[in-house]
Structures are given as structure tokens and as C-alpha cells.
Amino acid sequence: MIIDPLKARPASPGGLHALARWPVLTIAGVLALVHAVAGAFGDYWIDEVYMLAAGKYHPNWGYVDQPPLTPLLAAAMDFIAPDSMFALRLPAALATGGAVLLIALLARELGADRRAQTIAALAGATGLWSNLVGHWTAPYTFEPLLWTALLLPLVRWLRQHSEGVADDRLLLVFGVLLGLNLQVKFQVVLLCVALLVSALAVGPRAILTRPMLWAGTGLALLIASPTLIWQAVNGWPQLAMSSVVAQESPMLSGGRGGTAVNLVLYAGVLGTALVLGGLWLLLREPRLRPYRMFAVTTILLWVFLVATAGRPYYLIGMYGLPIATAVVGLQRRRQAKPPRWGWAAWPVYVLSVATAGMLVFAGAAINQSFSAALTKIDSGKISERIARDVSGAYLTLPAEQRARTAVIGDSYITGAMLDVGSAHHPLPEVFSPHRGYGYFGAPTDEIDTVVYYGRDVESLRPYFTDIRPAIPGDDLKGWIATGRTQPWAAIWPQLKSLS
Template structure:
């Protein structure tokens, strides 16, 4: 009996073609998930770990070399103060950063270098994860290196990696979640979704912002796919883990009338960095000039490329987050965690020679290296103190000037403290207008014998009031009017010196308040303020 064939095609070729088509259509049924994952992994370019590691190392080295320049940031001093009052939650954040600050401070003996080692290491790890996202998109060595450079030297990443901050932790964990999701789309390994749940659970101990990311992402997945993601039980198990581990902090918030919600309104009303009008321009600054071009091109490719269609939800997640925070008055830094997939998509396209020929120069290594150096100069404390105000750095990183001022503030408090009689010094307390000042006095003033600090500002108010048996008050701040009615004597005793640049610490007066007419337990009830 003969075998029917098409012209020019033999029976063996016909069978081979049929097997190939069946394998392409039903890989999981024929091989199982593990076999499909192995086959998909074989199709990926080799991970340029050595080269990406070199870029990550360069970024980490830049951070470590300047890690002890200028001084502590205000939030770092607050974390150290909050670490001495550990609780399940705080007015402005969950427990992770105060816990980390206390542990690092205890182990290192108060080393600023040790405090900043963790964010530097998280930045290095984030560079490698970003390069892995480019690999998942099919990017070879060139694309992986461009992605690594964009992540490792973008101003947003350098600024967050310089100091212990909620952003440093958030940025790495968001990038990790993005990589896990991208990998899941390619492999359908559901255990990856469990890891996204664990990463989210950890992120929620540092900041609640990732909830917004997941809500926008869920909408994007429902609209453009892959909707199968929302049906995976492992995704919801991870979500349950995140909720359960967040319960202690949420209970704390509920018991204290949800100050975190009010804090969000306060931050929106502050209008930092130009408010809504400055949101998009500052977002461009944060993403880093030439690296901004890569990011925008990656956004376009994710939206339009058929090859990247399964990952289109990541582009819409970025756009959705940008729209939400733009409307609600959020800060540009809130969307930086969604940058890595965009950088990766843009780098992959440029690495393949896509795009207009006249602007492919953005992927040239001299351009990338020069951009990285400029970003370091604009973002990190590399200048002599006397030259800081002659650069653009204070505008790009407003906390730069602040870090220079704490010794001036402590000098002023010490000067006022020495005006007190000996018996008054033993019972004196420090009360500050802002939480950063209280953190500075608590951490930097201890070596000078200054008393403990209290503040009605944000999280510090929840740490409690001075003792009713305490004596005179050294009040640090311009707004003394709120405390004046409770004291018979109010006089200015000192003023913090200024310096290069502008900072809210410059010229801050230190007052001596005495003759208190009400117990602190009563005064403190109405003294708390978030703004």
C-alpha cells in the first residue's frame, strides 16, 4: 500500500513536520512543565553574569566610596530613633526600617558606613535582577549590560542606594517581583508566584506602596492579559501570606485611627519637587538622561512589539501607576520600581539594532559610560562641602544640604543646654518641631551629654511625652507659639549656624522654656502633628 505525499516532500519529512507542530502546540502536555521550562531555558541567551556583575560592582563601589560623606539623612536618624521604640507599626511606615536600623546600629556601634552598606548591596542585587529581566526578554550580552548600566547608574537608584531608606528596599523588591512575573509568563512555573508573594510580604513591612502596584497590575492583566495569571492559586496563596504577615501593622494602624492614610494626604499637599507640575519632569531626571531614552523606547516596544505582547501588562502597569500618582499627588519616586522592565525592553530592541539609525548612539558604550559618570556627579555627595551649592546636586537630591547641617544643630542645642543651671540640666528635656531634629539630638547629641529628645511630629509623637517630673525644655524650632501658653518663661538661647546650600536646619533657633503650668500628659494630647 503506497504512502501519499505532497510534491517534493517525502513521508519521513511529513512525519517530522507533524511532530514539530505537535511539540510547538502542546509542549506542556508532551513534556510536562519541567520539560517545557528546560526547553525554554535553552532558548534564552546566556546570562552575562560576569559583565553584569562588573557593572553592578561599579555601581556598588561608587556608593560605598561616598557612603560616609557629609553625614546622616533625616530619615536615617528617624529610623534610628524609631528603632529605640520598636512597635508593630508607626504613623508613617511599617516596622522593617526601624528594626533594621536598630540591628545595624547595635552590631556596628553606630557606624554610618554599616548603616549604608545594606542599601548599596540591595542596589548591586537589583542591577543583576534587572539584567536577568533583559535576558528573559531575549536580550544577549549587550542588552543585559545596557539594562544593568541604566539600573545601576540612574539618579533614582543612586539616590536610594546612598542611604538607608524605604525606597532602597522597595526598589529592589519591586524589581524582583517584576523579574519573577516576567519569568512566569515565559515558563508558567507557578512556584514563582509564591516567591512574588513572599517578596511582596517583605515589601509591605517597609512600605505599603506595593499594594498600589498590584492593584494596577491586576487591572492591566485583566484587560490585556495574560488573564491566566489571575486564576493561578499560587498567586492567591502568596497574596494571603502578604495579608497575614501585614496584620500586626494594620491592627496598629486601626488602633491609632489610621495615621498612614492621613500621612498620604500630607505628603500630597507638601508639593515637594514642584508637585503635580513637576512630576513628569522630575521623573525624567530620576531615570537619567540617555537612560530615559532607553526607558521610553522600552515602553513603546512593550506596547507595540508582537514579540513582547505577553509582557504588555507591564507597560500598562507603569502608565497606570504614573497616572494614579500624578492625579493623587504622589511623588515621582513612587513609580521607579516599575522602571526595570522598560529599561530591559528598550535595551533588547537597541541591542538588536532596532530603532532609527540616527539615535542608536544611545547604546554606544562611550555614551553610556559618560551618562553614568554624569549621574554619579549629580546624585552622590562627591563634591567638597564648599562646592556643593555651585552644582545641581541639591536640586536633584534635596537631602544633600540637610546632611551637612546636623553638627550645627547639635552645637546650638549644646550651647543652649550650657546656659541652664546645674540642677536644671539634670531634669532638662529637648522637644523639637520636626522628627528629623529629634532623631539628630537622640543619635548625635548623646556623646555630648544632651538629654533625650521628644517631638510632636509624625511618628515621634507616638513615642510618648516627656515625664511630668521633667524640668526646663530646650525647644528646637521656629514655631514656639504652640508651647508658649504652657510656660511662664520663654527665651531664645541659641541659633543653628547656616552653611552652603539651603536646609530647613539653617538658622533654627533653640529656646529655653521654663515654668511649666500643665503636666506633659495633658499638653501632649493635642500636640501631635503630621505636617
């Protein structure tokens, strides 16, 4: 007789199946380990070096394009282990593995046995987008973990409410997690609006009458108040970023059509099948009525993100819930007609984990290739080369002139690379008029010389009498600009741009 190693154990006293501890932890642990190893190599990803530069050299309560928690985390890891890519990216790897564990816990809340929990974990571990970015310290890397964590107490409350024993303290936990989400990315506001609309449309409306829900919302606003105040004081620049995202959509995701497809396909092969199946079950199964609001929420978010040409990874945090629903549906079918060879699924499980590992390293290779293409440099650390070249141009100036010189990068990427590179190469204060860097401040009027690094120096010509090449290059290159003709208070607003 063949014994299925994932045969369901008796339910726990609370009515839930036992957690598939070792299979799930193994999948999550292997995934986190592979990401940690992959993250130890290569150069900074473009958003990652911006996070590090913002947190380390420009700490603040908020930023134009994201809340402050990820930059501060990047700065903290660099403080613990300076210049260590492994340390910088370790939180991202742990978050990627942690999201897999939470997806399995979501499945368990919905009634999944150990086998179904394992399948849910595998689906989470083989997601395409998460594997490509899972070793980068960027806000969107932490979003799947945080959204799934946010949904978990909500799902538990809904399950308990359907059983007549709901613990409203779970809604306070929801509020605390919402506040933490708001300190990482503001897209969670869209999730909350969609959840509210969905609860009103399909129920259960009883959750909206719970004082603890609104107390939790108050806690969330309190936790997020520093960055919300920063946004308000600075005119809510995050709202202006939505038009920038839409403008970049054709280049980054193929426009609205590409966004519509990738919003689903980024879940991976197994994940996409389970997401679509889970949404179907949520919409039609009477036993899933308490959770139907999540299907409506996912569809509303999909429609909104396609209509506004949002990033195709904005929906990743919602994948866990329909995946969990689908594996429970498969479990019920299996229980109605048990398969003869339950152990035969194990090769598929192993293959899925191996596929996840290959995707991680593919992501690392894409990271390196994209960065190399950015400046048409074939090898080596681009950030190091940029800082070295600009420092060399800066050091050609007489000492007296260097005291009146600043460095300006054409984009937030080059500005961040120069800021981070200044730890190893002599550079003056670094500025950039692009995106968040434009809000870090302008040079003082003592500065009359600029070493400019970027693609096009034409934006500086109206404000300087002499601009000469200083760093050769096919695309990105450097210039030295002298003879400033206007105060920086007049120049900087003309240079600042979010796009």
C-alpha cells in the first residue's frame, strides 16, 4: 500500500487542518535562500540604488514617489554591512519567502489540508514577477508579503463571522498592518477602496458596522501620519506620479493591452491557472459567499489598473487569495473522488521548485543585462564606473573652483548612483532635478560650476555661459558647466521634472 506523504491529518480543535509545516517551510526557505544567493551578485537595480541613496543621504518622512520605510530599511542594512549586496537584499529575499508562507496560511484559513497548502505554496513560489524582483530591495518586492498579510486577518474574521464567533480584535490587527502597508506603498489605498465597494455590493456588510474596523482604520492613519503629512505639505506629488506611470506604460508594459495580460500572467504558469480558477469559484460557489468580496475586489482593481495604465505588478498582492481558494476547490474534488496514486504529484512539486530557482537566477541576469544596456557598458559595476568617471572630471578642476562645484545627475538613477558612489570617490554634493531627487533641494548660490552627467546637457545651456565635454561616452556622458547666469532659485523649478 502506497502512503501519501501529504495525506490530510485530522482538523485542529479550531476546525482547521494542521499546517503543512515542513513542506511549506521548505518551499519558502529554499526560495528565500536562492534569492539571497542571487542577490549577493551583480550591481544595484535602478530602483534599489535609489532606495539606498534616499534613505542613506536624504532621510525624510516621505518622498515624491513612495513612503519612507523601504529607503530607511535599505539605509539600515547598509549601516549594518556597508557595501554588502547580500545584506542589502536579505530583507527582500526573506519577504519573498515569507509571502509564500502566508499564501499557505490563507489556504489553511479557507479549509485547505496539508496537500492543498503545499500546492498553494508552490504556486506562490513559482510566480513570474515575484521571482524576477524577489531579491531587489524595492517597495514592490515587499508588497506581496504585506498585502497577503493584510488579507489574512480579514479572511480569518470572515470565516469566524460565518461561524458566529468572530473576534473583532482581528480588525485592529488589520488596521496595524494597513498602516505598515501605507509606509511602503500607497497603492494599498486602492485595495481598501475596492474592498469597501465590494463589501457594500456583495457583502458581508456586517463588517462595516464593526467599531473595531474603524478603530483599526484610525490606527492605520496614525501609523502613516508622518508620510501623509509630508505628502500634504508638498502638494501630494504622489498623485502626480499616476500620470507619469501612464506615460511610461507603452514602453514598460506594452500599454493598456500589455498591462491587462501581464496583471494575470505575472502569477506564473501554475499561479495563473489557480488565480483564474479561484476567482471563478469565489463568484459562483455558495459556500464561498463570505469571501466573494475578494473576487469583486480583484476584478475592480484589474479594471482600474488597465483603465489607468498602471504598472502590471500592482495586483500581485491579490494573487494569494484566489490561489488559496482554487487549491481548496481542487481538494474538495479530490476528496469526492480520491486519486489512486496521490504520491505521483511529488515530481511536479519538485519540478515547480526547480523552475522557481531558475526564474530567480534569470531575474538576476536580466537585472545585470538591463543595467549594462542602460549605459552601454558590457561588464563591471555601472554605479562604480559612473562615480569614478564623474569624480575624475571633478578632480580636474582647481581646488578653489571645486569648492564652488556641485554634481548633477540627469535622472534619479544617475543621481542615486553618484550619491552611493561618493562613499568611495571624491565628489561634492550630488543633485538631480528628476523625480524624488528634485525635492531633495537645489544647489546654493555659492555653486557656480556643475559637473553634469547624463544623456543631454541642453537643459543647462540657458543658465550657463560655457559648457564643455568632460567625460566621453556613446550615450551617457559628462560635461562641466561654468558661468551661471541666474540664481538657483530660478533655475531649479525649470529643471525639475517627474517624468
